[in-house]
Amino acid sequence: MDDMLKDFVVEAMDLAVNVEEHLLALERDPNNKETLNAVFRSFHTIKGGAGFMNLPALVAACHLTENLFDALRTGAAPVTPIAIEAALQASGFVADQLTDLSNGARPEQLASMPDSLERILVNAIEGKGDAPPKAAPVTAPAPAPVAAAPAAAAPAAAASTSAPGADGLDWEAMFVAVTPAGTYTPAEKPAVAVAAAAPEPAAAPVAAAAHAPAAAKPAAADAGADRREEKVQEFRAASAPAKEDSIRVDAVKLDALLEVAGESVQAANQAAVLLERLLQFKFEGPAATLMATLTETLERASRYSAELQRATLATRMQPVGRLFQKFPRLVRELAKDLGKDVELTIEGAETEVDRVVVDSLYDPLVHMLRNALDHGVESPEDRLAAGKPSKAFISLKAWQEANSVMIVLQDDGKGMDPNALRRKAVQKGLINENGAPSDEEAYQLVFLPGFSTKEVASSVSGRGVGMDVVKTAVEKNRGAIHIDSSLGHGTKFAIRLPIELSIVPTMLVSTSGAALALPMAVVQRVVELPDNFMNVGGAPVLKDQGRPLPVRSLASSLGYEACSEKVGIVIAAPQPYILAVEAVDGTADLVIKPMTAISVDGITGTARSAEGELVLVVGLSFLMDGCRSTLKVAA
Numbered sequence: 261m262d263d264m265l266k267d268f269v270v271e272a273m274d275l276a277v278n279v280e281e282h283l284l285a286l287e288r289d290p291n292n293k294e295t296l297n298a299v300f301r302s303f304h305t306i307k308g309g310a311g312f313m314n315l316p317a318l319v320a321a322c323h324l325t326e327n328l329f330d331a332l333r334t335g336a337a338p339v340t341p342i343a344i345e346a347a348l349q350a351s352g353f354v355a356d357q358l359t360d361l362s363n364g365a366r367p368e369q370l371a372s373m374p375d376s377l378e379r380i381l382v383n384a385i386e387g388k389g390d391a392p393p394k395a396a397p398v399t400a401p402a403p404a405p406v407a408a409a410p411a412a413a414a415p416a417a418a419a420s421t422s423a424p425g426a427d428g429l430d431w432e433a434m435f436v437a438v439t440p441a442g443t444y445t446p447a448e449k450p451a452v453a454v455a456a457a458a459p460e461p462a463a464a465p466v467a468a469a470a471h472a473p474a475a476a477k478p479a480a481a482d483a484g485a486d487r488r489e490e491k492v493q494e495f496r497a498a499s500a501p502a503k504e505d506s507i508r509v510d511a512v513k514l515d516a517l518l519e520v521a522g523e524s525v526q527a528a529n530q531a532a533v534l535l536e537r538l539l540q541f542k543f544e545g546p547a548a549t550l551m552a553t554l555t556e557t558l559e560r561a562s563r564y565s566a567e568l569q570r571a572t573l574a575t576r577m578q579p580v581g582r583l584f585q586k587f588p589r590l591v592r593e594l595a596k597d598l599g600k601d602v603e604l605t606i607e608g609a610e611t612e613v614d615r616v617v618v619d620s621l622y623d624p625l626v627h628m629l630r631n632a633l634d635h636g637v638e639s640p641e642d643r644l645a646a647g648k649p650s651k652a653f654i655s656l657k658a659w660q661e662a663n664s665v666m667i668v669l670q671d672d673g674k675g676m677d678p679n680a681l682r683r684k685a686v687q688k689g690l691i692n693e694n695g696a697p698s699d700e701e702a703y704q705l706v707f708l709p710g711f712s713t714k715e716v717a718s719s720v721s722g723r724g725v726g727m728d729v730v731k732t733a734v735e736k737n738r739g740a741i742h743i744d745s746s747l748g749h750g751t752k753f754a755i756r757l758p759i760e761l762s763i764v765p766t767m768l769v770s771t772s773g774a775a776l777a778l779p780m781a782v783v784q785r786v787v788e789l790p791d792n793f794m795n796v797g798g799a800p801v802l803k804d805q806g807r808p809l810p811v812r813s814l815a816s817s818l819g820y821e822a823c824s825e826k827v828g829i830v831i832a833a834p835q836p837y838i839l840a841v842e843a844v845d846g847t848a849d850l851v852i853k854p855m856t857a858i859s860v861d862g863i864t865g866t867a868r869s870a871e872g873e874l875v876l877v878v879g880l881s882f883l884m885d886g887c888r889s890t891l892k893v894a895a
Contacts, residue, residue, distance in 0.1 A: 264313070265313055265361065265367075268309045268310075268312075268313055269358050269361045269362050271309070272305075272306045272309060272310075272354070272358050273355070273358050273359075273362070275302045275305060275306055276302075276306070276351060276354050276355045276358060277355075277585055277586060278298075278302060278585070279299055279302045279303070279347075279351045279354075280348065280351050280355075280585075280586075280588070280589045281585050281588065282295050282298050282299050282302070283299065283344055283347050283348055283351065283589075284588045284589060284592060286299070286339065286344060287341075287344045290339035291339070293333060296329060296332055296333040296339075297333060299329050299347065300326060300329040300330060300333060303322045303325045303326045303329065303350075304322075304326050306318065306322050306354060307319055307322035307323055307326060310322060313367065314367060315357070315367050315370065316372075317353075317357060317370055317371065317372050317373045318354060318357050318370075320373045320378075321350050321353050321354060321357075321373050321377065321381075322350075322354065324350070324378065324381040324382070324385070325346075325347055325350040325351075325381060327381075327385055328343065328346065328347065328381055328384050328385050329347070331385050337384065337385055337386070337387045338387055340384070340387070342380065342383060342384050342388075343384040345380065345384075346377075346380040346381045346383070346384040347384075348589065349377055349380060350377060350381060353373065353374070353377055356371075357370055357371075509575075511615065514572075514575055514576055514615075515576075517572050517575075518572045518573065518576060519851075521565070521568045521569040521572040521573075522569060522763050522851035523851065524565040524568060524569070525562075525565045525566060525568075525569045525763075525849070525851070526851055526868060526870075527565075528558070528561055528562040528565040528566075529562070529848075529870040530870055530871070530872055531558050531561070531562075532558060532562060532870070533870045533871055535554065535555060535558055538551070539551070539555075569763065573760055573763065576614055576615045576616075576760065577612040577613065577614065577615070577759075577760070578612060578613065578614075578615050578618050579609060579610050579611065579612050580608070580609060580611050580612075580613055580618060580621075580658045580665070580667065581606075581609025581610060581611075582618060583618050583621060583622060583625070584606050584609050584656055584658070585606075585609070586622070587604060587606075587625065587626075587629060587656065588604050588606070590626065590629060591604040591629060591633065591654065592604075594629075594630065594633050595633060598633060598634065598639075599639060599640075600633065600637055600638075600639055600640065600652060601640050601650055601651045601652065602633060602637055602651070602652045602653070602654060603651055603652070603653050603654070604653075604654050604655075604656065605653065605654070605655045605656070606655075606656050606657075607655065607656070607657040607658070608657050608658035608659045609658070611658040611659055611660055611665060612660075612759075613658075613665045613757065613759055613760075614758075614759065614760040616737070617665075617737050617739075617757055617758075620733055620736070620737055621667070621733065621737075621755075623729060623733065624729060624730040624733045624734060624755075625656075625667075625669070627727060627729055627730050628669050628727075628730060628753055629654070629669070631727065632654055632669065632671045632673065632751070633654075635673075636671040636673035636674065636675075636750065636751050637652040637654070637671055637672075637673040637674075638652070638673055638674055642674075646674075646748070648672070652671065652672060652673060653671070653672050654669070654670070654671045654672075655668075655669070655670050655671075656668075656669050657670075660759065661756075662780070662781055663758065663759060663764075663765050663779075663780055663781045664756050664757060664758060664759065664781040665756075665757050665758075665759055666754060666755070666756055667754075667755040667757070668752060668753065668754045668755070669752070669753045669755075670750060670751070670752040670753070671750045671751055672749065672750040673750050673751065674747070674748060674750075675745045675746050675747040675748055675749055675750055675751055676702075676703060676706075676743070676745040676747070676751055677747055678696075678699040678702035678703065679702075681696075681702045681703070681705045681706065682695070682696055682702050682705070684705075684711070684712075685705045685708065685711060688710065688711065690705070690708050690710065690711055691705070700743075700834065700835065703743035703744075703745060704743065704885075706727045706743070707727050707728050707730065707731040707741075708728060709728040710728075711727070711728075734755055734757070734881070735864075735879070735881045737757055737758075738757075738758055738764070738779070738852070738864050738865070738879065738880050738881075739755060739756055739757035739758065739880060739881065740755070740756050740880050740881035740883075740884035740885070741753060741754065741755045741756075741881075742754045742756075742834045742884065744834075756781065756880065756884065758779065758781065758880070763849050763850070763851055763852070764777075764779055764780075764849070764850055764852050764877070765779070765780040765781075765847065765848075765849050766778060766779055766780055766847065766848055766849070766850050766867075766877065767780055767783050767829070767844065767846075767847050768844070768845040768846050768847065768848055768869065768875065769814070769827075769829070769841040769842070769843065769844050769845060770841070770842050770843050770845055771814050771815045771820065771823060771825060771841045771842040771843075772815045772820035772821050772822075772823045772842065773823075774818075774820060774876065775845075775869065775873055775874070775875045775876070776814070776841075776875065776876050776877075776878055777848070777850055777867060777875045777876070777877045777878065778829065778839075778878050778883065779877075779878070779880045779883070780847065781880060782831050782832050782833060782880060782883050782884060783829055783830075783831070783832070784829075784830040784831070784832045784836075785829075785830050786827060786828070786829055786830075786844055787802075787804060787827075787828045787829075787830060787838065788826065788827065788828070789802070789811070789825065789826050789827060789828045789838075789840060790802070793811060794808070796808065796810075799811075802828065802838055804830055804838065807836075809830070809836055809837050809838050810837045810838070811828065811837070811838045811840055812837055812838070812839055812840065812886065812887045813825055813840045814839050814840060814841050814878075814887070815841075815842075817862065817887035818861075818862050818863070818878075819861075823842050824842065825840035825841055825842050826842070826843075827840070827841050827842070827843060827844050828840055828841075829841060829844070831883055833883065833884045833885070833886060834884065835886055837886055837887075839883070839887065848869065848870060850867035850868075850869075850875065850877065851867055851868070852864075852865040852866070852867050852877055853865055853866050853867065860876075861882070862878055862879055862882040862887070863876050863877065863878060863879065864877050864878070864879035864880070864881075864882075865877045
């Protein structure tokens with residue numbers, strides 16, 4: 261794909277996603293003129309670029325949809341469900357074409373516009389609800405394709421009449437208004453073009469269409485002139501080039517820049533440690549002066565390295581709204597297919613997170629939404645029978661919490677029955693009879709590969725290949741997922757992720773001779789451990805701020821040799837506990853390298869400390885699960 265086509269595809273995809281969001285908003289508020297104009301402008305812009313790139317199917321679909329929204333915003337056609345459905349289908353076709361281009365298809369390989377799409381768009385333009393005759397004409401006025409290809413559009417404009425059309429609009433004047441000076445010379449207009457008292461038969465479109473007395477023509481001409489001026493201003497605003505305040509950079513280059521920035525910070529930290537050791541010696545004369553200069557230089561280098569790191573991180577941060585805005589239509593279409601009435605609410609779309617996290621969370625969230633709609637939310641009849649409103653609600657929220665981002669998906673459906681989950685897992689041979697004793701562990705069963713509570717697989721779910729993908733994707737991004745459910749009231753999935761993946765704030769600890777790092781996202785505070793503990797059910801327990809918390813050894817959880825662990829770290833997990841370690845060595849922002857050659861339970865990556873020592877990073881999900889590995893399938 262050449263650079264011009266690539267830029268068009270990226271920009272058009274952003275517009276297409278925004279169009280779907282506007283259409284769903286328009287379905288709730290059909291009289292919102294601002295939304296109608298926004299959709300019109302988006303299709304108009306995509307059409308102009310598509311014409312310049314010689315993409316006839318895209319031009320045709322956008323042209324008809326543009327006609328539809330011109331009719332809707334002028335009141336020539338009503339905003340009906342079929343109009344919204346037609347626009348959504350057109351938006352979907354545009355998105356499919358852009359996706360094909362993004363995946364490497366050549367323009368000539370793209371599919372043509374389906375006849376069914378053309379029919380439903382023509383129906384909507386004419387305000388009909390039924391299928392039209394095959395050759396139904398498009399009656400709405402068609403704006404000249406001027407957005408991105410003035411040179412190509414000029415012949416078409418020149419061929420059009422220079423007089424106002426039946427709609428009272430002077431299309432040539434609007435074309436001239438948005439065309440760069442010197443690129444098009446309008447033809448001379450005949451004297452009868454504006455408002456003649458006695459037009460000749462050849463110049464009769466306005467008079468013949470109006471069938472009005474001559475005395476009424478000046479007022480009509482004034483109204484037409486005002487409307488033309490309004491349209492000219494609108495087209496000029498829509499077609500004006502946007503100010504270039506951003507550039508597109510290859511994500512691979514950003515990743516490489518971030519890695520270099522992280523390594524520079526690490527090198528600066530190591531240099532600071534070495535300098536601190538050097539300053540323990542006594543320097544005199546010129547050597548003392550050199551050491552003072554070296555100290556100042558290293559401090560400056562360290563400061564600039566940290567600034568570089570922060571600036572580079574900022575380039576990778578993106579709002580999760582870029583991800584969330586794709587879901588309202590998914591929920592709408594799927595709820596319609598399942599015969600359910602569901603409303604999706606979104607909060608915290610402005611919350612920023614690492615670009616890699618945003619890109620990798622789409623599939624997991626799609627699986628979760630599909631499960632919520634199919635398994636969690638009841639039909640309207642069942643909800644009414646249970647004393648609930650017929651309309652179900654699903655909420656998708658995001659917010660920043662300390663050094664993490666929380667993403668919560670919650671429904672008000674029937675909830676999960678832990679006993680039913682255990683029975684189904686035993687029946688499928690995924691656990692033994694004594695597996696998953698607590699409700700929290702029972703909820704985790706849904707993440708096992710092959711687990712499903714459905715007897716018969718449908719097109720939506722039931723094959724047991726969805727939720728394990730969710731767990732895998734979250735843990736791959738060094739995150740954790742927790743389920744909370746109440747039978748009859750709904751289910752909540754809470755995902756905790758690091759704000760950024762490469763550089764993580766950690767607490768450095770040591771135990772059994774190993775240097776380890778714990779993500780600060782789950783560290784609450786450090787406490788001193790006594791020699792003897794209370795025992796509850798054979799397990800050690802320590803009171804912290806008046807609440808009894810279980811004490812778990814980090815060494816034994818990771819399979820290390822037993823050692824004297826006198827320091828406890830309170831872990832902020834769904835079920836809080838105290839993690840016993842040998843010593844706490846401080847805190848550090850570490851550049852995390854993922855472990856690819858080997859896999860170790862509980863360890864998510866490696867890093868280098870300021871002293872240059874290898875540090876193993878304990879996984880966030882492992883800590884959130886209470887230092888227990890993921891449930892294993894029964895042998």
